[in-house]
Amino acid sequence: MVAARNKNAESERLKEVMEVITRKLHEAVKEIEPTQQEWFEAIMFLTKIGHMCDDWRQEFILLSDVLGVSMLVDAVNSRRPSGASENTVLGPFHVGDAPEYAMGHNICLDQKGEDMVVRGRVTDVDGNALEGVKIDVWQANDEGFYDVQQKGIQPDFNLRGVFRTGPDGRYWFRAVRPKHYSIPDDGPVGDLLNRLGRHPFRPAHLHYIVSKDGYDVLTTHIFDPEDKYLHSDSVFGVKEGLIAEFNCIDDPASSEQVGFDGPYWDVEFDFVLAPKEV
Template structure:
């Protein structure tokens, strides 16, 4: 128990009750102000958590071992600490804080680890599914500003898994290069459209310490079925977002908390030979109508 005879902070002697003040008092006056603020707040909440949990020495060393194993799992192509941030909801929280937008603007979600620069540029209507697996799907919509005006020439960069639940970079030599990836441009009316297949859910890498933690917490590793998009246009905030299928069993249980209610699309079953012919689709097919609403850059968002 702490010595409560004199709880006033009197310098650098450690005291359980005043532990935060003791530790934060060691930060020198020459420290960067933002770094001082961040470390002080982290120390405050870390010490509060330890005092509430009251871990045993064995539990504390188990936590240290977990962090050590997480670091050992990191490589040039796999970042286990980002995965840890994802499954604890921190990545989504940081993203939300940094992308507060006007009402009506399309919300952000996480980029994910499988974005690839240099995807092929296609004309509207092209089919990005090169392995011919999956349920044919037409995605179409408009890119607009928050006032409903069309945004011409916006870039729509899309990528997703194939029907087996893998991105092309996960199956090099099995999937065609740039399978289910493409870049499109909105026309004078802000319209875009392309052919693809219905996305499916898939597990995040769960063969490391983060995957074991999920198992210990009785949590599954699955991401809800989605398509990724990056939408850009000069003078507007960049959107990094997803659209999700409404019938996915993991829609409200996405393991990285990436689902926002406003990003759930309606995938309609269409049986219309004339419409299929107009869009070059087989009949029947799925249709996802989805508009992107861009917010104008502000001085703060310009950096």
């Protein structure tokens, strides 16, 4: 009946989408049989989520994340050939105008944390090195906060940077070992997680957007294999193929070669880009 009322929708796609959403919502109501009070509480929950949204915080995206919907949408839109690197969630803390650096630059601007070198190679699905690939990387600090969460505490653009691969497809930069952190849990989504008996933590990771003309844009993470939240990520973003190796290097000559004074973590991770479908 509701679907029939939408026959004059401005597009077939809108009509199709609303037909499916309406049908599934009605099915849920029939199965759950909510009381009037429960339905009102659901409406108030969504209202509170809307009130939490502003230019810096998107509580609806957070809800989508913790319900696993963000990862499902990503999976539907990121079907790639065998061997290509996998996508995962973008997250809310990407900044579009991060500075571009020469290869090897240290993106940690406040010298806090355990030193780390991240390196690897970018190729196509046939193993050919890709030159001029833009690698946009960002991460939380050793306390689990991004720079935009600590204005006036962390320097602007701390632990962010853009790099471009050379003819050999290789990249490397210096940073600090990231730490697990909590998603914002002071709002209705955090309250929901608490009531469900779930924690709000994400395992330690680095974010990447890897892009080159003619290839699918890769939005992904690499994860610390020793993190205690690796198998219970609150937003379901971990994939087996994105777990890296973090090796501790305690060799003065190696430290000197990469510009550190003491032991550091060495992380090597390669990316494979899929050709863009035309």
